[in-house]
Amino acid sequence: MLDDVNKTDLFCDYYKKWIQVYKEGAIRKVTMDKYYMSHSWLEKLAPTLKICELTRIAYQQILNDYALYHERQTTMDFHHQLKGAILDAVDEGLIERDPTRKAIIKGKTPAPKKIKYLNQFELHTLIANLELKTEVNWDWFILLVAKTGMRFSEALAVTPKDFDFAHQTLSISKTWDYKGAGGFLPTKNKSSVRKIQIDWQTVIQFSELLKGLPEDEPIFVKGKVYNSTVNDILSRHCASLKIPEISIHGLRHTHASLLLFAGVSIASVARRLGHASMTTTQKTYLHIIQELENKDVDLVMRSLSSLS
Incomplete structure (x- = not known):
């Protein structure tokens, strides 16, 4: 498909062909969608730019124009x-020199992002008021995410077979394609494949709930699933209990935050959440870690003053 490309072809057309040749079938749909989104922006920002006209200045201008609407990381x-x-294109001789060399990445100043999570009392209030019926419903899903800190797509993919009640563990080895046509997909990264320890109460509750359910079928998926549906249910619970309204992802933050405040190490929290590295955990929960460090300083001072 790329054999018939000429230097005078539009760059946005070349980029679309390149996506189809090199990326189609090689990457996950969610990543593929991001490439096509980049293509649509390219059509808006440089609709008439030819491949042979792609100089460093032309490329930098594309980045600058894109940065007007996006934060630096997105750019x-x-x-x-x-x-x-x-x-x-440079390797193929369509462009003489690499126009991306020394590109300057700009972007809008990111808005301050405060992670929404519940404190221990609020989470206890939420869990105590869930309608945990004898059959599977979304309240059971909310409970499982709160107790494990799983991602939304990971929790949707959980099957009865993933539970090891004897060893009090839950295996995470796949996700559910809720944004697409459904079905199992790989996890976000290799670190996301993990076993999560679950408490004895959760063991008792789910061992009873899952009796008679197909071993290899997702517990919570019955047809098309929308993130907004479950978030609305959780939000209504929070509103009725007069606690902060959070999303399912906020439950994941809640889980991690409570573990950190309880003194669990960052390394252990990172493994439990399936983060690729501790750096991700540190960046995400920086405000909590700083708060804990302030408490540590007070503890150190009290300990030292007691030595006199």
Whole structure:
């Protein structure tokens, strides 16, 4: 498909062909959608730019225009996606020099993001008021996420077979394609494949709930699932209990936050959440870690003053 490309072809057309040749079938749909989103922005920002006209200045202008609407990290992702195609075009002789060299990445100042999570009393209030019926419902889903800190797609993919009640563990080895046509997908990364320890109460509750259910079928999926549906249910619970309204992802933050406040190490929390590295955990929960460090300083001072 790329054999018939000429230097005078539009760059946005070349980029679309490049996606189809090199990315179609090689990456997950959610990542593929991001490449096509980059293509749609390219059509808006440089609809008439030809491949032979892609100089460093022209490329920098594309990045600058994109950065007017996006934060720096998003602009960086856009740059990386375009760069792959451009370097191939350089290798093919369609572009003489790499126009992405020394590119300057700009972007809007990110709005302060405060993670929404519940404190221990609020979480206890929520769990105590869930309608945990004898048959599976979304309240059971809310309970499981609160107790494990799983991602939404991971929790949807859980089957009865994933529970090891004898050893009090839950295996995470797949996700559910709720944004697409359904079905199992791989986890977000290798670190996301893990075993989560679950408490004895959760063991008793789910061992009873799952009796008679098909071993290899997802527990919570019955037809098309929408993130908004479950978030609405959780939000209504929170509103009725007069506690902060959070999302399912907020339950994951709640789980991690309570573990950190309880003194669980960052390394253990990172493994439990399936983060690729502790750096991700540290960045996400920086405000909590700083709060804990302030408490540590007070503890150190009290300990030292007692030595006199």
